[in-house]
Amino acid sequence: MALRKEHEIHKRRSGRNMGVGILLGAFVVLVLALTMVKVTSNSFKFPDAQGEQN
Structure with a gap:
């Protein structure tokens, strides 16, 4: 039993x-x-780790 009644x-x-x-x-x-x-999804492709460096 709680010591005090819970307030509304x-x-x-x-x-x-x-x-x-x-x-x-x-x-x-x-x-x-x-x-x-x-x-x-089928069209998802991971980006290149190196990136395009051309």
């Missing part, structure tokens, strides 16, 4: 923090998915 503002902040965390996780998954689609 902490409950609201907790809900807001969960929402921000979920949105951040969704953004990371979106960036990862877009990267995987880009890399696995």
Whole structure:
């Protein structure tokens, strides 16, 4: 049992923090998915390590 009763503002902040965390996780998954689609596409080519030095 907690020593002090949790204040109402902490409950609201907790809900807001969960929402921000979920949105951040969704953004990371979106960036990862877009990267995987880009890399696995047939037209993707890695750039030359040396570059064009002609």
